Amino acid sequence: MIKNNRELIYEGVSSNYLEAETIICGIPFDGTVSFRPGTRFAPSAIRQVFDGIETYSPYLNSDLTDKKICDLGDIPISFGNTTKTLQTIEQEIASILDDNKKIISLGGEHLITYPIIKSYIKKYPSLNIIHFDAHADLRDTFMGETLSHATVMRRVYEQLSTGQIWQFGIRSGTKEEFIFGQDNTSLHPFSLDKITDVINQIGDAPVYISIDLDVLDPSIFPGTGTPEPGGNTFIELMDAMKKLTSLQIVGGDIVELTPNYDASGVSTIVACKVLRELLLLI
Amino acid sequence: MIKNNRELIYEGVSSNYLEAETIICGIPFDGTVSFRPGTRFAPSAIRQVFDGIETYSPYLNSDLTDKKICDLGDIPISFGNTTKTLQTIEQEIASILDDNKKIISLGGEHLITYPIIKSYIKKYPSLNIIHFDAHADLRDTFMGETLSHATVMRRVYEQLSTGQIWQFGIRSGTKEEFIFGQDNTSLHPFSLDKITDVINQIGDAPVYISIDLDVLDPSIFPGTGTPEPGGNTFIELMDAMKKLTSLQIVGGDIVELTPNYDASGVSTIVACKVLRELLLLI
Amino acid sequence: MIKNNRELIYEGVSSNYLEAETIICGIPFDGTVSFRPGTRFAPSAIRQVFDGIETYSPYLNSDLTDKKICDLGDIPISFGNTTKTLQTIEQEIASILDDNKKIISLGGEHLITYPIIKSYIKKYPSLNIIHFDAHADLRDTFMGETLSHATVMRRVYEQLSTGQIWQFGIRSGTKEEFIFGQDNTSLHPFSLDKITDVINQIGDAPVYISIDLDVLDPSIFPGTGTPEPGGNTFIELMDAMKKLTSLQIVGGDIVELTPNYDASGVSTIVACKVLRELLLLI
């Protein structure tokens, strides 16, 4: 139980577990990454930089110091053992949800969303998932494996009962993924423009927000495993997130920052700003 | 004859020479580069990354696996001997054109376009050249030399009989180059907006597309010898290329990627995506 | 007196001190930087790259070779001694102003603007300051110090008599800074759009332009101490600068380039292009 771990304290994130309403949880897992590994370094890199950014957001005119947030540190990873790691994630998330907290998870690779959602759906059967990503992640298998960063949304889709996946920013995939997305999820390629429509459709259902940071253009976010040109600007993402304020957000994740491919440090700063906005949205 | 070389096979590029309609040809020459050398590493870097990107383009809704493409490997370079290298390029290109193939050349520096065009004009006397670039490349001499990456379009211009050069994205040069461009080529500074007009003017004449990747803004394409801020976005280039589908494209080149100045690897990925679209256009 | 130093000569900057109308002055001071130091390397890096860029600006259709500019080299820095360094800057600037020159200073960190403005206000009591920056720099103290890159505009504000500070591009700060800016300076957050209005209000008062290059988005300008995503594009900054031609500009500075965080070299090139435009504006 990571709840017994030492709580991490930094600028804007300083509540203890009991009083906190939102829990930050690091999940430094990158075991299925096929191209450029290193998202395992993201939670630590984000915390180090987060401590130095402003707690006040001029985008939302809101300040982290008005929130009750606790960082529980990292969920332990079994290096080389995917099955065991996914089980640990699922159990840890379930345990925190039992205490009626909202959770923001810091990946790690995108596959972590799968065990998280498995626990979330038990608590919120009508969960809606807003998914920002350059990739559809809708393959059935990838390089022979069913559990992969490239299949995660297909696996998540299979868990859904009455809920729905809404995908934005998708600009890379196989032809089959794009067709599957049109038939089974609400896949919006390239832009984030349709987000207003979606918000109306979701209404007051509980919402989980999964942000694969590679939805951003690699000009502003090069530090990721599979950068895809033609992405959204930071301002476009800020605008889209701002529109989510009316939703009932119950959790989310920020995945696929690879600090070891972030020579300038800008990608890590971007991840921190996105985290700040997400924490302020909840 | 590089046709006798071993054909390179990778994802989406797997035809043999005889059956192929389009030939990829590496030309790792950077002998006249004055600022930051290294385009010699581009063909190898592009092939390595190309093997990992999607063959399906959501921009053109088209897939490389439906094309017949063969990669003949690299044309041999005589290091330190520009004259001999240019002769080799001219001969190799002529030989492939004799077999009625279309050729996409991977630079290398922009000077390679000169011997390529010399061979092309013999086969297509009315050749039109669409030139994407940050620089006019219209100087008569550069640092005392007539054969240079900075004079290449002037040299190409001198080869034209009835054809025409159309230049887009130009945002750096001497005052004289801008004036020469206004008088003698169709020079469109900064944006790519005028491409629709040009397409109508070209009609069904044979077209060669020369893409100096520094036409892109250095935010998305830093890995080049002389980056120029104020350039076009990747989406703007995709939009412009999409409009070229109606033209009769007979060849092209992608030049000036310098992988050793591409710390994040994003520039090489961008080059691969541009190559994919160019291969799908033909 | 740096006037006795050897004058530096490079492409487009080749007048001697006596004949020159505009003086370039390096101020490699980064003593109060708290996050990523290294602006001390900026003047040297800028000069080295400036020597290779075009003297002709297609944005302003104007050429540096038509200007009389002299580079006096760097003002000497006392490492570890902020008070002495600021005094030296103030005296050197005053001495050049006495000779009726206009001065463009190359930082260094933003705090250098404070001693420069102290000398400028003695000569131009009604000085207006146009300030491009991602940060408001309006804190009263920062980490216990009153003299800091994060307090510089507050200190400058306290020096003003009848003049005015106009701030553009601001997108990061404490809540208090944004409120102070609304009440006391003309703080325009995020965009540069309001610059036309401001030009009319300034009229023919003398104007000093302070450009903290982090006003640009880190996609195009990563090489700076505290990069802030959501910034302005290079084209937006060019457009804004172009509109300043009607003003009576008497000096300016370009600060916060950190070449050691500029792996691709693009940030330094951007700084050079901004410097070229600024020199052409005067």
Place this chain on the structure above:
Amino acid sequence: MIKNNRELIYEGVSSNYLEAETIICGIPFDGTVSFRPGTRFAPSAIRQVFDGIETYSPYLNSDLTDKKICDLGDIPISFGNTTKTLQTIEQEIASILDDNKKIISLGGEHLITYPIIKSYIKKYPSLNIIHFDAHADLRDTFMGETLSHATVMRRVYEQLSTGQIWQFGIRSGTKEEFIFGQDNTSLHPFSLDKITDVINQIGDAPVYISIDLDVLDPSIFPGTGTPEPGGNTFIELMDAMKKLTSLQIVGGDIVELTPNYDASGVSTIVACKVLRELLLLI
């Protein structure tokens, strides 16, 4: 069966499988790495650089062009699935041994030695293992896992029947590992000096040589996951390898090159030189 794959051909490595006496096999697996991943990139990086180094060794006065060597490409990795990957390695190695070839494997992380040795011991029950490494790799478990780069020699030890492990260069580990090594393997800390003694003890038993390149000092080999200062120089390793010529070497591996931490490229060149000597030794 990778034997059906396309054989890779480069300078000094150009035999086909049938005629070859020595087989090169890439194993780009780094699934259990806990610190800095990236050995997955090593086989590709080594081949690219190997093509450019001299085939003649002045250390051994011997030339690769006199050898019959074939490179079979990479064994396929199941990303995220350690068990399946180790099974594949074991089967592929067994299959090549059945054809009476000697095998040099290019890691990948050190755990690959475990399945390789499992197959080797079936063919050579009295196999001796000479192990160059900075780390003892003798833990029973590491971070809760029994299969790990840090436990590999313990697992190999458990497979041995009559053979023996000889360890050289060890300079990092737990107190328990050093004690286990003294009792159960022939662990020689720090230097390679004792290698002459060992050669006499081994006599004409079949020998497998496992070279974890981090045995070298990080001054000459920084590009590895867990660099340990105080290591051996390249010349010391060359001298030690030279002494092995009298042994009956039946296979070996070169592991733990991490090209993405090899900014200067020197580590990859070192790996290539060690590979050349190892190929010449067999």
Place this chain on the structure above:
Amino acid sequence: MIKNNRELIYEGVSSNYLEAETIICGIPFDGTVSFRPGTRFAPSAIRQVFDGIETYSPYLNSDLTDKKICDLGDIPISFGNTTKTLQTIEQEIASILDDNKKIISLGGEHLITYPIIKSYIKKYPSLNIIHFDAHADLRDTFMGETLSHATVMRRVYEQLSTGQIWQFGIRSGTKEEFIFGQDNTSLHPFSLDKITDVINQIGDAPVYISIDLDVLDPSIFPGTGTPEPGGNTFIELMDAMKKLTSLQIVGGDIVELTPNYDASGVSTIVACKVLRELLLLI
């Protein structure tokens, strides 16, 4: 009082302040650095890597887990204000010495040794200082300043009453510094060989060990502000440190690691190993 700060806990460093015999103290000051700044990042970088290295030293056959060590975090720095920073350091060190602790300080630049020694000499008037360094640091002034990383040993010398400075590894300086060293300190250029003689001369006097890591050759320690080729190997430094076990060591510092010039991460690992040995020596 940093004693009230949160104590940092990591592998091998886990005592609380009261029970601890040795205190680790970060001093991230680099205000007088003239060449390549960044030692401010060293304490944080060292702690992060230290957490992952072995607690057992095969050099000393000793384990950190048998020691009582507490890390008090960093002494607060006033950026841009050298005088105030040095006063804070002096007071904080005095306060910990009052509690009869031994202190290992992590720089920061070498000037921090000056205020530390000022406090130490009050407690230990006959303090001897063993100084490992590439540079003599014996100038009277440097670039006009008396308080500088290049004058620190001159300032320390002026504080000595009956004690003595012993300098090893010195290989760069002005002619004057070498002469001053011969006359006033015990300056041993280049090698560490004379350390045995010195140990006998010191006897049981209290000893402070100041390790400027640039005493090491830049092949193994490139991550420092002013690297000097021709330095000592890591093994030579280990051997020299091993010989100090008989001395009565009362404190020490490790300075001049510049993590932002340590691309491979090896320099930071070296600093951690040196810190481990120093902690084990006390």
Place this chain on the structure above:
Amino acid sequence: MIKNNRELIYEGVSSNYLEAETIICGIPFDGTVSFRPGTRFAPSAIRQVFDGIETYSPYLNSDLTDKKICDLGDIPISFGNTTKTLQTIEQEIASILDDNKKIISLGGEHLITYPIIKSYIKKYPSLNIIHFDAHADLRDTFMGETLSHATVMRRVYEQLSTGQIWQFGIRSGTKEEFIFGQDNTSLHPFSLDKITDVINQIGDAPVYISIDLDVLDPSIFPGTGTPEPGGNTFIELMDAMKKLTSLQIVGGDIVELTPNYDASGVSTIVACKVLRELLLLI
């Protein structure tokens, strides 16, 4: 005539041409480099760092301020035109020799030694050449070209009349080169130990010293085009150079620094120290 260029002045190099006894000359040519280009950046990088190193050498106990040295700047390079460039070098060197100066040339690639020696031999027919290098450079042709960095000593050998080439540190080449060296030059592989013998044999003949910096081990000198492990330490090179004091040295060169592969900056510092010793030797 570069003698008309502006003379460069920096720490320790401040004489004017007329009074100077030793001339420094930059030759930023890297046109025949086949692997990693960039020695063109070396003269500029060396000058920038040289300005900051100590003028006093503790190795030779000698100071640059006692010498009369003038830096004439760079010889102009014709990019892409090897023949013309080599002619320019030959003429410029001849012209300076006519004025009875000694010349230290800063490469650039090793081929520059060929035109330099052509001019030197006209003045000094019995010239002896001491050649430090990892590579024999004795090929007759390289990749089809006779003028190449890999053939330079063969070309130089063909120019010799009564003189002699003495080669040290050679550890890479074809079998043919090693045999040619044994028969025709005095090729000493690997170590520099035999230098004392050679000094006696040379006696008072005029000597030219060509230092390809890759003679040093890549642990201390990674910033070069073709790094070869197993090289000499900096201390070994210093010791060898020290022994040359009795010779009548009339010129020399320092080649093959590639600053763009020198991430840590250490290679450039090493080049500067070698340059300082060479200047002090003359």
